[in-house]
Each structure stands twice: as structure tokens, then as C-alpha cells.
Amino acid sequence: MKNTLLIAILLAAFFTGLQAQDRDDYGIWARGNRYEQIKFPFKGIEASPAWSDIEPNEGEFNWSEVDEKLEEAEKLGLYVLLSINVGPDAPNWLYEKDVEKVMTEGHRHSGPYPEYTKPVHIQHYYRLIEEFGRHVRSLPAGQVKRISSVQVKTGATGDESPHKGDLLDDKFEISNKAWTDFRLAAFKKFQHAFQEGAGPVIPLMFTSVVGEKFDPSLIDWISDNVKGGWGTKMGGTGQGYQINDEVNRTAAILPHTIDPAPDTWELFTRCEMDQGWKEGIYKKNIKQAFYWTSLSALHSGLSMWNMAQSALDWHQENNFWVDALFFNEYAGQTHSTEATGAFCALREGLDSSDTEKFPEAEFGNASIKNADRYLAICVSRSAYGAKMDDVSGVLAGMMKQRRGQEGLNDAGWGIFRGNYERFLHQIDADKTSVGWWRVGGAITPDSPIYGRFARGFEHASGKDRMGFDIKDTFFSGQPLAGAYPIKVRIVYYDKGHGQWALNYDATDNSDKRAATITNTDSREWKEIVLLLKDAQFGNRGPNGADLSLINTDDEDDIFHIVEIGRPPQQVN
The missing domain is CATH 3.20.20.80 (Glycosidases)
Known part of the structure; x- marks a missing residue:
């Protein structure tokens, strides 16, 4: 791993105790x-x-x-x-x-x-x-x-x-x-x-x-x-x-x-x-x-x-x-100006009610009771792990779905279509990355917690850069301009031997390289924590990004979460 900044594993405690005022x-x-x-x-x-x-x-x-x-x-x-x-x-x-x-x-x-x-x-x-x-x-x-x-x-x-x-x-x-x-x-x-x-x-x-x-x-x-x-x-x-x-x-x-x-x-x-x-x-x-x-x-x-x-x-x-x-x-x-952290947990929600993404002419009539539509949607993402274990589970009410469903379903009706996030947003998520489900294989009682959903690069379709925007009010509507250090935590799936990198909007370079990571094919989820001492975060990166995950080769990398933190005493 080549790293131009400190990998702040030992400094993680510096940002603990993130409680809102x-x-x-x-x-x-x-x-x-x-x-x-x-x-x-x-x-x-x-x-x-x-x-x-x-x-x-x-x-x-x-x-x-x-x-x-x-x-x-x-x-x-x-x-x-x-x-x-x-x-x-x-x-x-x-x-x-x-x-x-x-x-x-x-x-x-x-x-x-x-x-x-x-x-x-x-x-x-x-x-x-x-x-x-x-x-x-x-x-x-x-x-x-x-x-x-x-x-x-x-x-x-x-x-x-x-x-x-x-x-x-x-x-x-x-x-x-x-x-x-x-x-x-x-x-x-x-x-x-x-x-x-x-x-x-x-x-x-x-x-x-x-x-x-x-x-x-x-x-x-x-x-x-x-x-x-x-x-x-x-x-x-x-x-x-x-x-x-x-x-x-x-x-x-x-x-x-x-x-x-x-x-x-x-x-x-x-x-x-x-x-x-x-x-x-x-x-x-x-x-x-x-x-x-x-x-x-x-x-x-x-x-x-x-x-x-x-x-x-x-x-x-x-x-x-x-x-x-x-x-x-x-x-x-709950208030970005007072928050000491932000996160973006990566996933793609396969919402069967979304007729723009899943046209009825291709996937069938958009009805909560149309089992074939859920199945067809998951078939279109089966190469990335999506499937329906019990399609009957999504055809009934909420109680039946969460308590009577056998197994897991990767499509639903009226579900969140994107990432789970707070104050950190992925820019054009579907245009810059692909969704993954059940990362690492079938879900068992021993499967890692992170692998239920994820997003990753797809070099073959030109999806090699994932940009992230920190909500402007997190810094009171002004660039940070290196005022204090920012912690960045990234959880990724260590598969293959390819490389990926984190770039960020720095005071002296709007697309500065923070670190380059080489995978070791352990087939495990790993995390890194970086400390950025000169972050500008003025949306000057490509497509207005503050942070970007970069694919540096033709191997596709998979990620669970991007999280940032600042010292509690630095809230606005």
C-alpha cells in the first residue's frame, strides 16, 4: 500500500464519542x-x-x-x-x-x-x-x-x-x-x-x-x-x-x-x-x-x-x-452543522415500483403483486449476486415480509433505491458504479455483516471513479480549507490483486491522491482509516466531488462504506 498521508488507525480514538449536541x-x-x-x-x-x-x-x-x-x-x-x-x-x-x-x-x-x-x-x-x-x-x-x-x-x-x-x-x-x-x-x-x-x-x-x-x-x-x-x-x-x-x-x-x-x-x-x-x-x-x-x-x-x-x-x-x-x-x-461524522453505506435498491429503471415492457406490469417482475429484475442483476429466495414474502404485508419470509429477497416494492447515508452522498451512483448483493457467496449465519449489499467499479463499462459529496452545511457552507484534520474510513472487499485509490479535494490540488491500496485476495472485508490534514472540500473535484474512489487498473473493486469524521471540538 502506497500512502502519501498517515493511515490513522492509531488516531481513530481521536474522533470517538461522536454525540450530537x-x-x-x-x-x-x-x-x-x-x-x-x-x-x-x-x-x-x-x-x-x-x-x-x-x-x-x-x-x-x-x-x-x-x-x-x-x-x-x-x-x-x-x-x-x-x-x-x-x-x-x-x-x-x-x-x-x-x-x-x-x-x-x-x-x-x-x-x-x-x-x-x-x-x-x-x-x-x-x-x-x-x-x-x-x-x-x-x-x-x-x-x-x-x-x-x-x-x-x-x-x-x-x-x-x-x-x-x-x-x-x-x-x-x-x-x-x-x-x-x-x-x-x-x-x-x-x-x-x-x-x-x-x-x-x-x-x-x-x-x-x-x-x-x-x-x-x-x-x-x-x-x-x-x-x-x-x-x-x-x-x-x-x-x-x-x-x-x-x-x-x-x-x-x-x-x-x-x-x-x-x-x-x-x-x-x-x-x-x-x-x-x-x-x-x-x-x-x-x-x-x-x-x-x-x-x-x-x-x-x-x-x-x-x-x-x-x-x-x-x-x-x-x-x-x-x-x-x-x-x-x-x-x-441530525444537524449537519453540529455533526462530527458522516457516512455513505453503499447499496443499490431494486425497487419494483420504479418503471423508469425497470420498464414495464421489459420487466412486466408494475404491481406489488406481480411476482414475475421481481424475479425478472433480479435476473437482470444475477451476475452481481441478486436473487429472490422467497418472492411470496414481498407480495404480502410488512408483518409477513419481515417475520414470515423464508430467506432474503433483493427486490422489493417502494424501497429505498440508493445508498443508506447521512451528510455524505455518492454522486450519480448508478452511472459511476454497480450494485452488488450477497458479496462473497450465499448468506449463512457466519457470513460477514458487510456483504449483504455493496457497490463497486465496473471497468468494462467505464465505471472507474466513484465521487462523494459532503453536504455543504457540514462546514457551514464554506470550504474547510485545511482548518483541521478529517478522518476517512473505507471498508472494502479484498478480492484479487488489483489496486484502487482515494483522491480528495485538497487545498493545493483539487484531485489529490491520498492513498493507493493493493488488494491481497484474502476474500475478507478490510478497512483503512486515513487522516487528511489539508482537505479543502469545496466540491472542486471531478463532477463536484470532495472525495473519489478511483479504479487504477482493469480489476473491479467492491466497497461497503465511506465514512468521515472530524474532532468533536470542531463542530460549527
Whole structure:
């Protein structure tokens, strides 16, 4: 390896601890009730007592579970997401006050549910909210500081529908308008209880408010009235990667989580990892699935990844924390001007809904149910490893896809079409590189985590330079001009004996050679870390690149990720 700059393996620690300012609670959270932080430094825990436990008798409130969680969190330096489960967790005495029990069928949560819009239910529900806010805001400052947010719960199991399953009696049906009105009124009560008057302002977390299928009056009211930051549940994002319709699920949220425009509202997000990590897309290689889920979740703008206790136990038993550490490193880095790192994990997403890239005349009718189209798309990329192990997995809903799918599928519907990235973008990715899948052969439980997807050169088609652009606001819209050193980490597949190089926009040369690397055909993933002391990064390289991977011969090289970092004290 010829290297004109220092290969900064020993200096990597110089850039560790990349935490965003004032977003320390972003990262991995534990869904269970155990506090084994010594095993892994997760960021927070949940406290979600049932209404029936908080108010076992009318007007008698027991806050011991809330208080104990906050006391423990303060000792351990953890954060807490507070909520009270209502709906089917309402106390029995409520049903003795002209509130009928509503039952359902076809779901494990069959009730009883209260008559939500009955005045007597509303009266007691509102009193619960008021007492909840009064108690929490009166706690010692050290405990209040550990509250990440209070989740607003109005219906069944935190998913914000009034019922689960089918009603046994249609007379209890609630119209969409009536349910929206009920929820909006509850939002106002929560906002008043936790943010108005004397006492600290507590951030609020909402569910089912962002997106086209929800009444816009909800998000309009929240964005106009809620103070101190607010968040929303982001279903599916932390439960798997390359899941159908992920573009639509995140489209309305992403502009408000990563570098939100100055004239728009900002929010934080959370998603729960359930027991699906034991099934479906995880079964082939659990480590690999967790790792790529973390990359996909970061690309989606997920702030808090709530892992099931069983998943945390698996990580501990297998001493595997790569996914969690990477997520913790970047989850809080949501503003480029404050970020200390940026990454671009290379992949090509084969989106069957993309009729421009995959014309219907060649690949068949563009329908989520057209199995032959997925198969045809993968056949067109089979030389690069793409295939469909279980095409039926992409024809069903998200739950079936991530938990019932047998094997892995390399095409999907409405999936991210490019790299997983934050603040570092590959320029014209499809024109300058080719996608790879299952690098190194069939995916087994022992396959390296990096090989699920990749991109590489293709000398035969003239794809010998991959350019990357660091978001301009990372340096406050001005060239770096060598103000401080930049770390560059590259993970590549060591196959063949060819050479490749890294060039960069330097102060004295817009396309300066940083290093030339010679492969040794170990057939292993390797990484190098370079320290650039004279980076200009003014988009002066070919095609406006700040960094470029260069193929220096006729052998094609394959890469997993390009990552940059700067010293924490140098954020803008």
C-alpha cells in the first residue's frame, strides 16, 4: 500500500464519542424493565404503567412505578419514556359508572375497551392526564431531567386506534371524525398538563399523526402548539431493512428529523424492535440483519431504537454490538452543522415500483403483486449476486415480509433505491458504479455483516471513479480549507490483486491522491482509516466531488462504506 498521508488507525480514538449536541437521549433504548446498563450503555428505558394500576380506586393515585423508574434512571444516567396505558387498561371501577365494556374478536387484544366518547369516561380520563402532569412536574429536578418525553396515549396498546379486532356489537363503532376529535381534545389536555403554567416543560411523543392517512388537523395543531420538542412513533423502521413501502412511510417524517429547514418544525422519532428478530429476514444471519437494520433506520431518520429485552440479551450473549454502537454514534447527529461524522453505506435498491429503471415492457406490469417482475429484475442483476429466495414474502404485508419470509429477497416494492447515508452522498451512483448483493457467496449465519449489499467499479463499462459529496452545511457552507484534520474510513472487499485509490479535494490540488491500496485476495472485508490534514472540500473535484474512489487498473473493486469524521471540538 502506497500512502502519501498517515493511515490513522492509531488516531481513530481521536474522533470517538461522536454525540450530537443536546440529543443525548437519541440511540438504543431497552423495552424491558431491567437496567443492565453495565452490559451495554443503552440510552433509556420505558415506564408504561396501566391506568388500572395508577388509579386502582377512584381518585386514589399510586405513582410508585413512575417514581421508582425515574429514581433508578437518575442513578444510572438513563432517560425514561413515560406513558400510561389506557383504553383496555382502564380500571374496573370505570365500568360501574355508565361506561359499557366493548369487546372484539379476531385479535389477541379482545377487550374490554371503554366507550371512549362517553362523558363519564372523558371526565375521568382527563383527570388522569391532569394528575399525571401535576405529579411528574413536581418531582425533583434531577429526575425530571431524565424524562425524554411523555407519550400521549389515547386508545388501544399505544397504537392509537380505539380497538383491536372486530367489534362484537356495531353500536360501539366510532367514526374517523369522532375519533380524531377525541384524540385532538386529549392532545390539548396533555399539552396543558405537561407544558403550561408553572413547572418544567416536558416534551411529548405522539403516534399516528404524520402522513397522508391521518387527519391533517392533528399535525397542524401539534406543530402550532406543542413546546420543547415533540416526537412520533415511526412504525417498521427499526424492525428490519428493505421492507416494502419504506419510502412512503418515511417521506413525511424525514424532512423534519434530519437537517429540517429553518422555517419548518422538527421532531424526534422512535420505533420498537419486537420479537421479529428471531424470524423472517433475520434467520439467515442475525448479526447481518441487525447491522443493516441500523443503517436503514439511520437513513430513515430514526432517533430512538427501542430493542426488546430478548434482543438485548442476544447481543450480550453473542458479544455483538456493532449495530448498536453505530446507531448510537449517529442517531443524535441530525444537524449537519453540529455533526462530527458522516457516512455513505453503499447499496443499490431494486425497487419494483420504479418503471423508469425497470420498464414495464421489459420487466412486466408494475404491481406489488406481480411476482414475475421481481424475479425478472433480479435476473437482470444475477451476475452481481441478486436473487429472490422467497418472492411470496414481498407480495404480502410488512408483518409477513419481515417475520414470515423464508430467506432474503433483493427486490422489493417502494424501497429505498440508493445508498443508506447521512451528510455524505455518492454522486450519480448508478452511472459511476454497480450494485452488488450477497458479496462473497450465499448468506449463512457466519457470513460477514458487510456483504449483504455493496457497490463497486465496473471497468468494462467505464465505471472507474466513484465521487462523494459532503453536504455543504457540514462546514457551514464554506470550504474547510485545511482548518483541521478529517478522518476517512473505507471498508472494502479484498478480492484479487488489483489496486484502487482515494483522491480528495485538497487545498493545493483539487484531485489529490491520498492513498493507493493493493488488494491481497484474502476474500475478507478490510478497512483503512486515513487522516487528511489539508482537505479543502469545496466540491472542486471531478463532477463536484470532495472525495473519489478511483479504479487504477482493469480489476473491479467492491466497497461497503465511506465514512468521515472530524474532532468533536470542531463542530460549527
